[in-house]
Amino acid sequence: xxxxxxxxxxxxxxxxxxxxxxxxxxxxxxxxxxxxxxxxxxxxxxxxxxxxxxxxxxxxxxxxxxxxxxxxxxxxxxxxxxxxxxxxxxxxxxxxxxxxxxxxxxxxxxxxxxxxxxxxxxxxxxxxxxxxxxxxxxxxxxxxxxxxxxxxxxxxxxxxxxxxxxxxxxxxxxxxxxxxxxxxxxxxxxxxxxxxxxxxxxxxxxxxxxxxxxxxxxxxxxxxxxxxxxxxxxxxxxxxxxxxxxxxxxxxxxxxxxxxxxxxxxxxxxxxxxxxxxxxxxxxxxxxxxxxxxxxxxxxxxx
Numbered sequence: 422x423x424x425x426x427x428x429x430x431x432x433x434x435x436x437x438x439x440x441x442x443x444x445x446x447x448x449x450x451x452x453x454x455x456x457x458x459x460x461x462x463x464x465x466x467x468x469x470x471x472x473x474x475x476x477x478x479x480x481x482x483x484x485x486x487x488x489x490x491x492x493x494x495x496x497x498x499x500x501x502x503x504x505x506x507x508x509x510x511x512x513x514x515x516x517x518x519x520x521x522x523x524x525x526x527x528x529x530x531x532x533x534x535x536x537x538x539x540x541x542x543x544x545x546x547x548x549x550x551x552x553x554x555x556x557x558x559x560x561x562x563x564x565x566x567x568x569x570x571x572x573x574x575x576x577x578x579x580x581x582x583x584x585x586x587x588x589x590x591x592x593x594x595x596x597x598x599x600x601x602x603x604x605x606x607x608x609x610x611x612x613x614x615x616x617x618x619x620x621x622x623x624x625x626x627x628x629x630x631x632x633x634x635x636x637x638x639x640x641x642x643x644x645x646x647x648x649x650x651x652x653x654x655x656x657x658x659x660x661x662x663x664x665x666x667x668x669x670x671x672x673x674x675x676x677x678x679x680x681x682x683x684x685x686x687x688x689x690x691x692x693x694x695x696x697x698x699x700x701x702x703x704x705x706x707x708x709x710x711x712x713x714x715x716x717x718x719x720x721x722x723x724x
Contacts, residue, residue, distance in 0.1 A: 426467050430519075432458035433478040436485045440494045447538040451494040454523040457481045457504065462514040474514050484508075496625035497522040498566050501553030505564070509557055517556045523571075524549040547573035549629060550609065564620055568629055569609035575637065576603035576676070581645040599692060602645055603676035606636060610659065610669040628663060635659040648675055648705045656709030668710035675703035 434456045442449040459481075465471040484507065492503055505518035526544040529536035550569040555562050581602035586594075610632055614620050639658040645651040656669045677698040683690040 426464055428460075429463060429467060430458045430460040430517075431463070431478065432456060432519075433481040433485075436482050438485055438489050440489050442494045449494060450527050450541055452525040452527060453497065453500070454525070455485050455500075455504070456521040457485070457508070458519040458521075459508060459512075459515050459517070460519075461512075461516040474512075476508070476512060476515075481508075496629075497524050497549060497551035498553060498568060498623070498625045499621075501551050502555065502564060502566070502620060505553050505555035506562060509555055509562055515557075517554065519552070519554045522551045522553075524551075545572075547571065547606075551625075552609070562617070563615050564617070565615060566612045566620060567609050568612070568625070568632070569607070570629075570633065571607050573606040573608075573633075573636075574603070574676075575606060575640055576601060577641060577645075580643075581651075583647055601678035601695060602648065602651070603678060603697075604648065604673040605676065606640075606655075607672040608632075608636060608669060610663070610666050613665055613667045623665070628665070631662055632659050632666075632669075635662045648673055648703070649707070652705055652707055653709060656707070660709060660711060666711075668708055670706075670708045672704070672706045675705065677702060 436455045436457075438453050438455060440451040440453070442451070459476065462474055465473070466475050485504065488503055488507060489500070492500070495503070501520040501522050504520045508515050508518040525548060526546070527541040528544045529538070530540040530542050531537070532540075548571045550571055552567045552569075554565045556564075578601055579599060581600050582596075582598045583600065584596040584598060586596075612620075612623070612628075614623065635658045636655050639655045640651060643651055643654045652671050652673050656671055659669050660666055678695040679698060680690055680692060681694045681696050683694065
């Protein structure tokens with residue numbers, strides 16, 4: 422039986438690039454982590470150590486910095502497209518370039534009630550993400566773009582219950598008709614456009630803001646019978662508001678809050694004092710897709 426080289430790729434991981442844009446005395450700050458991954462004709466370096474086709478990962482790192490200088494501050498999706506297209510246009514033996522981006526948000530420090538033009542504080546509410554994959558197709562390129570977010574911690578103190586679940590000899594969980602429901606949202610939504618003209622015309626900032634608003638408002642306003650149901654409603658509402666999306670993938674860990682038993686102290690506890698559990702925790706995940714997408718193949722990779 423022969424032993425062969427399978428699928429392979431390589432790149433530079435987590436290049437931190439901070440792009441400062443000056444508008445006179447007012448400065449704008451863009452803070453990104455960028456990972457590049459290249460696929461193509463790289464068999465020789467694996468099989469024989471011949472490196473003629475290897476684009477050093479240090480070169481890839483330098484490319485991130487140089488293109489940030491040349492193109493200025495851009496939305497993560499747009500910058501990912503610039504980088505991926507550059508590698509395919511510059512190296513004919515590269516068949517696919519994937520760029521993963523994280524944007525770390527900063528807010529202006531308030532001084533005397535006014536935002537300071539050059540001083541910032543890190544906003545830890547969530548991290549914006551994007552994934553761009555550009556593939557050579559004949560004489561041109563085709564692209565897949567996904568946007569998303571990580572680390573969005575949310576909590577609602579009511580309008581959530583969990584009852585009627587399966588029970589067996591190992592079940593100790595009591596039914597809850599009024600509970601705290603908390604989670605840390607990880608989401609990625611896939612854009613339907615693949616051609617350059619449509620992608621370049623996309624308002625990525627508005628699209629992301631709309632998706633975020635949809636996820637948050639649905640979570641807050643939906644009366645939840647289970648975290649699974651809330652996940653589905655969040656995904657469905659986002660697809661309804663953004664017709665250019667084909668699917669959304671959501672991962673919601675259940676951040677449990679347990680009512681503390683105060684009876685040993687002679688005290689009642691009417692859902693007022695809770696213990697916030699760390700682990701283990703429930704993990705709810707699903708892909709919500711449009712009905713014109715007959716199947717979402719292998720949904721769990723980071724598309």
